[in-house]
Amino acid sequence: MRLKDLLTCTIGIFLCTSCIKDEAPNAEADIEKCILPADILSGTEIDYNLPFDESLNAYPIYIEVNNGTDLTAQAPTFELTPGATINPASGTTHNFTKPVRYTTTSEDGKWHRTYAISLHYPSTTNIPTSFHFETVKKVSNYYVFYEEAPGHATLTWASGNQGFALTGGGNSPEEYPTTISSEGRSGNCLKLVTHTTGDLGNKVGKPIAAGNLFIGKFELLNALGDALAATKFGTTFYYQPTKLTGYYKYKAGPKFYENGEYTDRKDVFNIYALFYEKDDKVQTLDGHIATNNYEHPNMVALAIIDQADAVETEEWKRFELPFDYERFGKTIDLEKLAKGQYNISIILSASKNGDEFKGAPGSTLLIDDLEIEYK
Amino acid sequence: MKKYILLLAITLVSVHTWAQENRTKTLINAALHGWEYELKAGFNIGGTLPLPFPEEIRNIKSYNPTLSITIEGNMTKWLGEQKRWGVVTGLRLENKGMRTKAEVKNYGMEIIGEDGNRLKGNWTGGVRTKVQNSYLTIPILAAYKLNQRVNLKAGAYFSYLMDGDFSGHVYEGYLRKDDPTGEKVNFNNGAIASYDFSSDLRNFQWGAQLGVDWKAFKHLKVYADLNWGMNDIFNKDFKTITFDMYAVYLNVGFGYAF
Numbered sequence: 001m002r003l004k005d006l007l008t009c010t011i012g013i014f015l016c017t018s019c020i021k022d023e024a025p026n027a028e029a030d031i032e033k034c035i036l037p038a039d040i041l042s043g044t045e046i047d048y049n050l051p052f053d054e055s056l057n058a059y060p061i062y063i064e065v066n067n068g069t070d071l072t073a074q075a076p077t078f079e080l081t082p083g084a085t086i087n088p089a090s091g092t093t094h095n096f097t098k099p100v101r102y103t104t105t106s107e108d109g110k111w112h113r114t115y116a117i118s119l120h121y122p123s124t125t126n127i128p129t130s131f132h133f134e135t136v137k138k139v140s141n142y143y144v145f146y147e148e149a150p151g152h153a154t155l156t157w158a159s160g161n162q163g164f165a166l167t168g169g170g171n172s173p174e175e176y177p178t179t180i181s182s183e184g185r186s187g188n189c190l191k192l193v194t195h196t197t198g199d200l201g202n203k204v205g206k207p208i209a210a211g212n213l214f215i216g217k218f219e220l221l222n223a224l225g226d227a228l229a230a231t232k233f234g235t236t237f238y239y240q241p242t243k244l245t246g247y248y249k250y251k252a253g254p255k256f257y258e259n260g261e262y263t264d265r266k267d268v269f270n271i272y273a274l275f276y277e278k279d280d281k282v283q284t285l286d287g288h289i290a291t292n293n294y295e296h297p298n299m300v301a302l303a304i305i306d307q308a309d310a311v312e313t314e315e316w317k318r319f320e321l322p323f324d325y326e327r328f329g330k331t332i333d334l335e336k337l338a339k340g341q342y343n344i345s346i347i348l349s350a351s352k353n354g355d356e357f358k359g360a361p362g363s364t365l366l367i368d369d370l371e372i373e374y375k
Numbered sequence: 376m377k378k379y380i381l382l383l384a385i386t387l388v389s390v391h392t393w394a395q396e397n398r399t400k401t402l403i404n405a406a407l408h409g410w411e412y413e414l415k416a417g418f419n420i421g422g423t424l425p426l427p428f429p430e431e432i433r434n435i436k437s438y439n440p441t442l443s444i445t446i447e448g449n450m451t452k453w454l455g456e457q458k459r460w461g462v463v464t465g466l467r468l469e470n471k472g473m474r475t476k477a478e479v480k481n482y483g484m485e486i487i488g489e490d491g492n493r494l495k496g497n498w499t500g501g502v503r504t505k506v507q508n509s510y511l512t513i514p515i516l517a518a519y520k521l522n523q524r525v526n527l528k529a530g531a532y533f534s535y536l537m538d539g540d541f542s543g544h545v546y547e548g549y550l551r552k553d554d555p556t557g558e559k560v561n562f563n564n565g566a567i568a569s570y571d572f573s574s575d576l577r578n579f580q581w582g583a584q585l586g587v588d589w590k591a592f593k594h595l596k597v598y599a600d601l602n603w604g605m606n607d608i609f610n611k612d613f614k615t616i617t618f619d620m621y622a623v624y625l626n627v628g629f630g631y632a633f
Contacts, residue, residue, distance in 0.1 A: 021430040028481075030559075049558075049559060168488065200494050203486075205566070220558055220560055225564040225566045
């Protein structure tokens with residue numbers, strides 16, 4: 001009898017101390033969805049996961065609305081992390097001719113997030129077509145390139161730097177895979193270096209990070225689950241590109257890393273540009289395009305460096321890459337072109353197979369005076 | 376660990392042989408002076424776990440106690456005329472292991488890579504843990520003879536970690552970098568981040584031991600000992616896991632009394 005009591009007692013103690021506690025209130029405070037009348041939205045997808053913007057001192061949300069929408073009085077409603085609250089309140093009317101700031105508070109009351117929500121009309125101006133890599137802004141601990149030109153929409157270049165930041169490497173912006181260098185043909189230039197990602201990068205199966213720069217968007221949210229889908233290539237282009245030209249210097253890293261070991265393989269870089277049409281289903285092409293040998297039903301033209309020309313050089317070497325339209329056999333619909341229904345992207349990488357996390361640490365690609373010729 | 380078990384098994388067999396030959400003389404003599412000898416073999420069922428469970432742990436999806444074998448030789452000195460009270464000590468080779476899959480919510484962590492790179496953040500999602508530790512343990516217990524068949528024991532144990540494995544990975548979930556409002560990174564499509572804290576395990580462990588054995592036959596006993604860890608299994612300077620974890624195991628098995 002006593003034995004039974006003893007056992008009951010000990011099991012009782014065990015169960016009492018190791019049972020699942022009540023769930024704590026949520027600590028997150030996200031805007032998960034911003035709702036506006038469907039007839040004013042242009043249909044472009046809204047990104048709720050943009051990185052913190054220091055110039056705005058907030059997390060930005062950009063919402064594209066149709067031309068003619070009254071920006072002075074809009075009353076967005078919000079879906080938030082369950083339990084979170086927002087100030088000013090969901091459904092209140094504000095003047096969106098300038099970004100409107102909202103602050104969310106988590107259910108547990110401990111955490112806040114400040115958002116700057118901007119409504120804007122679809123851009124009708126083209127991005128600059130020549131790029132000199134003179135200007136960067138610092139985001140978090142790394143550089144982001146942007147190109148401004150009078151009469152053009154500012155182009156902000158995307159890179160995988162945000163992903164590299166997660167691995168804890170890169171104590172200064174110069175130690176990131178995508179950075180600026182003062183050794184340009186004139187002034188500054190773009191410097192892409194393939195890095196190892198250290199122990200943490202290894203632990204998530206991403207042992208290297210190739211220096212890369214592209215026109216489009218890097219989505220950190222999906223960078224681990226589907227890295228190729230995290231690089232969204234493309235921005236609207238209102239002309240018909242004919243050629244991509246520019247200058248490069250290249251030095252391959254000493255040892256090539258793939259499948260968990262160093263091999264004798266020689267690293268090469270890659271430069272290519274995509275021109276494709278948008279439709280209801282496809283708004284952007286992603287990193288899968290390269291592994292699919294640049295094939296996609298929406299592709300219109302491809303400009304790519306011939307691997308025979310992608311050589312190591314210590315002097316600036318010029319490249320001229322014609323856009324190949326024949327391969328895809330499509331004609332340009334000028335009406336669609338004027339409406340902004342074609343996208344362009346330029347993709348530069350210090351390691352051609354960096355998208356599959358293969359490459360030689362130390363491979364360095366410098367690029368300057370990049371230009372899109374068009375008609 | 377295997378070689379230790381083998382060693383002990385050989386010892387057990389030889390002691391057994393020796394015992395049979397000399398039982399009449401030596402053992403009876405020892406028993407008259409209040410000494411008893413016992414060999415025990417069993418296994419540990421339990422967990423290396425935070426106590427009490429922190430609110431971050433939302434669900435234990437699977438638990439496997441693994442086959443954690445223990446083997447022990449001990450001696451009891453019964454005291455006084457009545458021989459109702461006694462003291463027990465001995466030597467135990469034991470594995471304490473488990474495998475779990477748990478779901479956590481907003482669990483604050485900081486992973487420090489071997490190269491010193493750090494990733495700090497709050498994790499929501501799955502955590503798979505594997506613990507397989509081998510200890511050399513000395514129990515020091517008081518014994519009470521309830522009746523001719525049942526003994527109760529209580530006291531402390533002191534363990535030295537001979538070989539430790541505490542590893543696993545996080546899966547299916549998301550990380551908020553730095554704090555719950557930081558950048559969000561999904562772990563999906565098989566993306567995992569592995570961890571291995573084996574080298575952060577503390578070498579010395581101690582805890583309370585509470586046990587009972589029942590003499591089924593003249594030489595055969597059935598026993599159950601609860602071993603409740605009293606110090607954190609990790610070193611003091613280990614901060615990745617923010618809560619202390621304790622080894623709580625029930626050791627059950629058979630004993631051979633000489």
